[in-house]
Amino acid sequence: MKKPLSKQEVKNLLQKSEHNKVRVVVADIDGVMRGKFMHKQKLFSALESNFGFCNVVFGWDMVDDAYDNVEVSGWHTGYPDQEAYLDASTFRLIPWEKDLPFLIADFHNKDKNPFPACPRTLLKSIISEAEKAGFTPLFSQEFEWFNFKENPEELYHKGFDNLKPLTSGMFGYSILKSSEYSNFFHDLFDSMEKFGIPLEGLHTETGPGVYEAAIQYCEILEAADRAFLFKTACKEIGFRHGIISSFMAKQTQDLPGCSGHVHQSLWDLKKKNNLFFDPSDKNQMSELFKSYLAGQIHCLPHILPLYAPTINSYKRLVEGAWAPTTITWGIDNRTTAFRILPTGKKSTRLETRVVGSDVNPYLAMAACLASGLYGIKNNLKLEIQPTKANGYKDSGNGVLPTSLIEASNAMKTSPIAKELFGRDFVNHFTKTREWEWRQFASHVTDWEMKRYFEII
Known part of the structure; x- marks a missing residue:
C-alpha cells in the first residue's frame, strides 16, 4: 500500500503537471459524486485552508429536486457556501482523462466540527473512536x-x-x-x-x-x-x-x-x-x-x-x-x-x-x-x-x-x-x-x- 501524499508533495506534483486544473469532488448523502474543476493556483490556497462549496449538494436529492423537510440546507438557509477541506491523501491521476489530477474533499462547520450531513466526515469520526x-x-x-x-x-x-x-x-x-x-x-x-x-x-x-x-x-x-x-x-x-x-x-x-x-x-x-x-x-x-x-x-x-x-x-x-x-x-x-x-x-x-x-x-x-x-x-x-x-x-x-x-x-x-x-x-x-x-x-x-x- 502506497504511503499517502502530503500537501507539499501534492503541490510539487501539480507544479510539474501539464494540466492547469484539478477535478475536485465530494460525496452527497446518496453517495453521488458531485464536484467541479478547480484551477491549480486556486487549489494551492485551498489545500492550506479550505474552500467554499455550495451546500445545495445536501439540500437536494439525487436528481436535483430540493428537499422541503431538511434543516442543514434549503431555501430557508439561502444555500450558502459550506467550508470544504481537501484531503491530500486522496490525490490520484485519472488515466482515462490524460492523467488529470484528482482530489476528494469533505465538509466541516466553521467551528471545525463535522458537518452533520457529510458522509465522509461521519465515517472519519467513527474511525477516530475505533483508533x-x-x-x-x-x-x-x-x-x-x-x-x-x-x-x-x-x-x-x-x-x-x-x-x-x-x-x-x-x-x-x-x-x-x-x-x-x-x-x-x-x-x-x-x-x-x-x-x-x-x-x-x-x-x-x-x-x-x-x-x-x-x-x-x-x-x-x-x-x-x-x-x-x-x-x-x-x-x-x-x-x-x-x-x-x-x-x-x-x-x-x-x-x-x-x-x-x-x-x-x-x-x-x-x-x-x-x-x-x-x-x-x-x-x-x-x-x-x-x-x-x-x-x-x-x-x-x-x-x-x-x-x-x-x-x-x-x-x-x-x-x-x-x-x-x-x-x-x-x-x-x-x-x-x-x-x-x-x-x-x-x-x-x-x-x-x-x-x-x-x-x-x-x-x-x-x-x-x-x-x-x-x-x-x-x-x-x-x-x-x-x-x-x-x-x-x-x-x-x-x-x-x-x-x-x-x-x-x-x-x-x-x-x-x-x-x-x-x-x-x-x-x-x-x-x-x-x-x-x-x-x-x-x-x-x-x-x-x-x-x-x-x-x-
Missing part, C-alpha cells in the same frame, strides 16, 4: 452491477425501457462472456489499478451483462474512498466503450439483485495482528469478533437504511435471490445477513451481506464499524446460534423491514441510531429517506396503469 479504542479497521467492498449497450441519450429516449444488456444469458463466472467484450473488461481492471482502486477480482455474475468486482482491502477510509470512486469510474470507463453501467440494487424482478457486500476486520494499531482471529476457538473467532458481530446483529434493525437507502433496495432483499431477509449469521453461509469467513490469521473477517450496490459506501462502512464497536463497548455476547442451513427459513431472531419507509421510521425513532451517529445526522438522513418515499408514493407507475386502467 482511541486501539483498533485499526481494515475494510473492503465488492460490487455487482449490470452493463448495457446503450448511451445516455438513448436511455432517456427509450424511457429506461427495453435496454440491451451487454451480453445475453446466465453466465456467472463465465470466461466466455468476459471475453465477449474483453476490451471493456481489461480496461476496467487496468484503469482501476492506475486510478488507485486495485481490484482483487473481476468476473461475470449470473444474469445478462452482469459483472462483479472485489476491491482490495485496506484501511477503512481509503476503502470507502475506493468504493465511492469505483462506481463513477466504472461508468466513465464504460462511456468510452459505448456501455452504460447501472448500480441499482434490483434491475428486474426476474433476476437476482446487485450486492455491495462489505468485508471487515479489526487489527491492532500497528496492523500486525488480526484481532478477529483466535485459533483456539472452534470457528477461529475471537471474543472481540463475537462482540463485534453481536453489535451488528443488535443494531441492524435500527440502521437498515444506511445499508438499503432507496425504494429499490428492498426489492433486492427477497427470499431466494442471494440477498438476506432474516437477522442471521453463519459460517461461510451465503443465505445469512452476516457471513463469517474463518480463513486464518491474515484473512479471518466478517462479510455484511445486507448491503446493496446502490449504497453510499461511506455510510455503509460507518454503519458496519459503529455497530460493531457498539457490541464491543457494551460487551455484547453472541447469543444466537449460527445458521447452518437455509437462512431464509431461520426467522427466530427477526426479519428485515420490507420497505424504505418502515426502515426509516425505525431509524428515526431509535435511541441506538442517535447514539451511534448523533441526533443531527439521524434527523437529516431519515428526512431525506422520507422525502424519497414521498416522491415514489406520488407517482403513478406502469404497474398501476396495466393493472387498473381497464378492469377496475
Whole structure:
C-alpha cells in the first residue's frame, strides 16, 4: 500500500503537471459524486485552508429536486457556501482523462466540527473512536452491477425501457462472456489499478451483462474512498466503450439483485495482528469478533437504511435471490445477513451481506464499524446460534423491514441510531429517506396503469 501524499508533495506534483486544473469532488448523502474543476493556483490556497462549496449538494436529492423537510440546507438557509477541506491523501491521476489530477474533499462547520450531513466526515469520526479504542479497521467492498449497450441519450429516449444488456444469458463466472467484450473488461481492471482502486477480482455474475468486482482491502477510509470512486469510474470507463453501467440494487424482478457486500476486520494499531482471529476457538473467532458481530446483529434493525437507502433496495432483499431477509449469521453461509469467513490469521473477517450496490459506501462502512464497536463497548455476547442451513427459513431472531419507509421510521425513532451517529445526522438522513418515499408514493407507475386502467 502506497504511503499517502502530503500537501507539499501534492503541490510539487501539480507544479510539474501539464494540466492547469484539478477535478475536485465530494460525496452527497446518496453517495453521488458531485464536484467541479478547480484551477491549480486556486487549489494551492485551498489545500492550506479550505474552500467554499455550495451546500445545495445536501439540500437536494439525487436528481436535483430540493428537499422541503431538511434543516442543514434549503431555501430557508439561502444555500450558502459550506467550508470544504481537501484531503491530500486522496490525490490520484485519472488515466482515462490524460492523467488529470484528482482530489476528494469533505465538509466541516466553521467551528471545525463535522458537518452533520457529510458522509465522509461521519465515517472519519467513527474511525477516530475505533483508533482511541486501539483498533485499526481494515475494510473492503465488492460490487455487482449490470452493463448495457446503450448511451445516455438513448436511455432517456427509450424511457429506461427495453435496454440491451451487454451480453445475453446466465453466465456467472463465465470466461466466455468476459471475453465477449474483453476490451471493456481489461480496461476496467487496468484503469482501476492506475486510478488507485486495485481490484482483487473481476468476473461475470449470473444474469445478462452482469459483472462483479472485489476491491482490495485496506484501511477503512481509503476503502470507502475506493468504493465511492469505483462506481463513477466504472461508468466513465464504460462511456468510452459505448456501455452504460447501472448500480441499482434490483434491475428486474426476474433476476437476482446487485450486492455491495462489505468485508471487515479489526487489527491492532500497528496492523500486525488480526484481532478477529483466535485459533483456539472452534470457528477461529475471537471474543472481540463475537462482540463485534453481536453489535451488528443488535443494531441492524435500527440502521437498515444506511445499508438499503432507496425504494429499490428492498426489492433486492427477497427470499431466494442471494440477498438476506432474516437477522442471521453463519459460517461461510451465503443465505445469512452476516457471513463469517474463518480463513486464518491474515484473512479471518466478517462479510455484511445486507448491503446493496446502490449504497453510499461511506455510510455503509460507518454503519458496519459503529455497530460493531457498539457490541464491543457494551460487551455484547453472541447469543444466537449460527445458521447452518437455509437462512431464509431461520426467522427466530427477526426479519428485515420490507420497505424504505418502515426502515426509516425505525431509524428515526431509535435511541441506538442517535447514539451511534448523533441526533443531527439521524434527523437529516431519515428526512431525506422520507422525502424519497414521498416522491415514489406520488407517482403513478406502469404497474398501476396495466393493472387498473381497464378492469377496475
